[in-house]
Amino acid sequence: MELSDIDIILAVGRSGKISQAAKELNYAQSNVTTRIKKLEQEYQVQLFNRFPKGVVPTAKGEQFIAYAARIRNLLHDLEQDMMDPGEPSGTLKIGIVETAASSRFMEILNEYQVTYPKVSISLVNATSPKVLRHKIQAYEIDGAFISGACVKEGLKVEYEMQDTVHIISKRMETPTESLCQVSWVVFPQGCPYREITEMFLEEEGLSARNMIEVSTMENLLSCVESGIAYTIMPCSVIHKKPEVYSVHDLAEKFTHTTTTFVRGEDRYVSSALDQFVKLLNQKCITF
Structure with missing residues (x-):
């Protein structure tokens, strides 16, 4: 096995297509196919299942890809270590x-x-x-x-x-007793603060009138500052203009992060x- 075989296996594993891997590596497609077959013969295993629309790693193929990634990462670390001048740059x-x-x-x-x-x-x-x-x-x-x-x-x-996280709203807006009447602004799925918001609403038996999804903190705070929605976030996000917001405490189990x-x-x-x-x-x- 050659080091270039590592890159071939990783590229094919990422794309699921030999043609795309060949294009990425600037190899002829036939060369990529030949190299994979040579590896399979060398180790006496089938690395990929072939289908009309692409290839899928076998169980052994997934193991090979995992080892290949570790080898490539170690080589990356070796290169970085040797090139490091010893001072931050x-x-x-x-x-x-x-x-x-x-x-x-x-x-x-x-x-x-x-x-x-x-x-x-x-x-x-x-x-x-x-x-x-x-x-x-x-x-x-x-x-x-x-x-x-x-x-x-x-x-x-x-x-x-x-x-700690808290409910944050526009200052002097709807009191916390009326949470069932407000909208909530959140980040996309996967954000831990969105998960806290959803758990809080479920725990309180509340149904958000509208869940507004944004992708930036600027847009999120704009929604809150304008009174469009409430949010659940750490207070540190409003440290630049704390005077324009009201902060409401959550139950202990939701507070710490x-x-x-x-x-x-x-x-x-x-x-x-x-x-x-x-x-x-x-x-x-x-x-």
């Missing part, structure tokens, strides 16, 4: 939930950039912990802030922050990421 890609992006996190990010100007910071926004976890595992980002409960297998927690900064477990840590984690822990920022 290059690109630092951080995944961040909307709630953290709107908070005092930006203050520490600014301090980091001033301290380490050779680092180019790239922020990847998401509302779903599952999306951020996948991006870490796919080596698309170096680490991420994840809100709420998340599967931590394969991840290393570098920092953990406790926060956690935001963690995680990276890939057993993954190479660049100088840029290492210093970012150290600064984060030094500042002990609460979102």
Whole structure:
């Protein structure tokens, strides 16, 4: 087996089509087919089931793809380690939930950039912990802030922050006794705060008049500030203009939440990421 075979298997596994994998790798389709057959003969297993519309990994094929991904990731770490100059530089890609992006996190990010100007910071926004976890595992980002409960297998927690969530409305708007009459603004499915909202409404026997789904914190806060809807979020999201909102407490079981900064477990840590984690822990920022 050659290292290029690793890329072929991963490309075919991702796309489910030999033709698409060949195009991605700039190989002839016949070459990709031949290389797969050679691997199958070498290991005496069938890696893919062939169908008119594409290919599907067999059980052994899925195992092969998993090993191939580990090998490719190790090679990536080796390359990064050898090229690391020992001082923060290059690109630092951080995944961040909307709630953290709107908070005092930006203050520490600014301090980091001033301290380490050779680092180019790239922020990847998401509302779903599952999306951020996948991006870490796919080596698309170096680490991420994840809100709420998340599967931590394969991840290393570098920092953990406790926060509380509350019902947030426009100041002096509909009192909390009339929650059955209001609309709620939420992020798309997968957002932990949407899950809290849905559990709260179910627990209270309430049916939201209208569930407004938005994808950015700016739009969410605009809905609340204008009086269109209520939301359930950490109070940190309104720290810039707290005077325009009213905050209502939730029952104890809905109140507490956690935001963690995680990276890939057993993954190479660049100088840029290492210093970012150290600064984060030094500042002990609460979102």
